[in-house]
Amino acid sequence: xxxxxxxxxxxxxxxxxxxxxxxxxxxxxxxxxxxxxxxxxxxxxxxxxxxxxxxxxx
Numbered sequence: 001x002x003x004x005x006x007x008x009x010x011x012x013x014x015x016x017x018x019x020x021x022x023x024x025x026x027x028x029x030x031x032x033x034x035x036x037x038x039x040x041x042x043x044x045x046x047x048x049x050x051x052x053x054x055x056x057x058x
Protein backbone atom coordinates (compact mmCIF):
# COMPACT_ATOMS: atom_id res chain seq x y z
CA UNK A 1 0.00 0.00 0.00
CA UNK A 2 1.33 3.44 -0.94
CA UNK A 3 0.99 6.09 1.76
CA UNK A 4 -0.37 9.44 0.69
CA UNK A 5 2.26 12.11 1.40
CA UNK A 6 1.19 15.54 2.59
CA UNK A 7 3.16 18.63 1.74
CA UNK A 8 4.20 20.44 4.91
CA UNK A 9 5.34 24.03 5.37
CA UNK A 10 8.29 22.70 7.28
CA UNK A 11 9.28 20.11 9.80
CA UNK A 12 8.07 20.90 13.30
CA UNK A 13 11.31 20.74 15.23
CA UNK A 14 10.88 23.29 18.00
CA UNK A 15 8.58 24.10 20.91
CA UNK A 16 7.34 27.35 22.39
CA UNK A 17 6.38 27.18 26.05
CA UNK A 18 4.01 29.83 27.37
CA UNK A 19 2.28 30.37 30.68
CA UNK A 20 -1.42 31.09 30.52
CA UNK A 21 -4.33 31.24 32.93
CA UNK A 22 -5.90 27.76 33.14
CA UNK A 23 -9.42 29.08 32.58
CA UNK A 24 -8.37 30.86 29.38
CA UNK A 25 -6.50 27.76 28.23
CA UNK A 26 -9.48 25.50 28.85
CA UNK A 27 -11.82 27.86 26.99
CA UNK A 28 -9.41 28.10 24.07
CA UNK A 29 -8.90 24.33 23.81
CA UNK A 30 -12.65 23.72 24.08
CA UNK A 31 -13.39 26.24 21.33
CA UNK A 32 -10.73 24.71 19.10
CA UNK A 33 -12.31 21.29 19.59
CA UNK A 34 -15.76 22.72 18.79
CA UNK A 35 -14.27 24.08 15.55
CA UNK A 36 -12.70 20.68 14.77
CA UNK A 37 -9.19 22.05 15.16
CA UNK A 38 -6.41 21.88 17.71
CA UNK A 39 -4.88 24.54 19.90
CA UNK A 40 -1.48 23.92 18.32
CA UNK A 41 -2.87 24.30 14.80
CA UNK A 42 -4.61 27.57 15.66
CA UNK A 43 -1.52 28.96 17.38
CA UNK A 44 0.66 28.05 14.38
CA UNK A 45 -1.82 29.84 12.09
CA UNK A 46 -1.76 32.89 14.35
CA UNK A 47 2.05 32.97 14.42
CA UNK A 48 2.31 32.66 10.62
CA UNK A 49 -0.22 35.49 10.09
CA UNK A 50 1.46 37.68 12.71
CA UNK A 51 4.91 37.24 11.17
CA UNK A 52 3.61 37.84 7.61
CA UNK A 53 1.77 41.01 8.63
CA UNK A 54 4.72 42.45 10.49
CA UNK A 55 7.26 41.53 7.84
CA UNK A 56 5.23 43.53 5.34
CA UNK A 57 5.40 46.60 7.60
CA UNK A 58 9.17 46.51 8.08
